[in-house]
Amino acid sequence: MTPLYAIPLTLNDGTATDFGRFKGKVVMVVNVASNCGFTSQYAGLEALYEKFRDRGFEILGVPCNQFAGQEPGSDSEIAEFCQRNFGVTFPLTVKADVRGRDRHPLYTELTKFKTGLLPGLVKWNFEKFLVSREGEVVNRFAPTVEPDSAEVIDAVEEALG
Numbered sequence: 359m360t361p362l363y364a365i366p367l368t369l370n371d372g373t374a375t376d377f378g379r380f381k382g383k384v385v386m387v388v389n390v391a392s393n394c395g396f397t398s399q400y401a402g403l404e405a406l407y408e409k410f411r412d413r414g415f416e417i418l419g420v421p422c423n424q425f426a427g428q429e430p431g432s433d434s435e436i437a438e439f440c441q442r443n444f445g446v447t448f449p450l451t452v453k454a455d456v457r458g459r460d461r462h463p464l465y466t467e468l469t470k471f472k473t474g475l476l477p478g479l480v481k482w483n484f485e486k487f488l489v490s491r492e493g494e495v496v497n498r499f500a501p502t503v504e505p506d507s508a509e510v511i512d513a514v515e516e517a518l519g
Contacts, residue, residue: 362493365463370421370437370450377464377493383414384517385489387468389456389480390419391428392439396484400444402505406514407448413518414491417448420464422456425483429453456480471495486510490517 363378388403407417421436423429431439433452440446454462457469457479468487469478481501488497497513504510 362464362467362489362495365467367418367464368452370433370452372433372452380416380418380489381493382491383416384410384491384514385416385418386514387418387420387464387487387489389422389465389483389485390440390450391422391425391483392431392436393428394425394483396482396501399484399505400440400446404444404446404448406505406510410514410518415514415518419446419448419450420456420462421450421453422483423453424455424457428483468495471498488513488517491519 363376363381365377367375367377367379369375386403386406390400391397403417403419407415419440421429421433429436436453437450440450454465456462456465465480469480471487484501486499486503486505487495488499490496496517499510499513
């Protein structure tokens with residue numbers, strides 16, 4: 359079993375689970391923020407989720423306040439903001455650190471996957487990691503890469519098979 363599947367998660371509503379809930383699915387993990395220049399990507403993420411979820415695709419949003427304090431709200435305020443402004447239906451975790459000493463274990467594993475432009479640490483909000491059905495990170499996208507870009511759609515379709 360991949361190490362990702364054993365990592366505990368707490369969803370935004372307080373539900374305790376682990377990444378194993380996504381076993382057998384393709385998952386895009388995104389660190390999100392409500393007051394970021396990329397916040398409008400919530401709409402593209404939701405559209406991507408709606409387009410592919412029937413084929414076994416999931417998105418997991420991880421709210422993070424580490425980049426210029428752009429996610430100051432409580433977990434309930436974040437959920438309400440996402441639903442009201444973008445109709446978000448994909449799951450969100452509780453607010454978590456994605457880098458540094460208190461980095462969530464999920465991001466310890468995700469950031470082991472490096473690409474030429476994105477080695478190591480998460481650089482900013484809305485960085486995207488694509489995880490295969492087998493629980494392996496297969497792609498990583500910079501915050502500037504829109505969820506509806508051909509690059510992302512092609513990668514999701516390839517991972518879905």
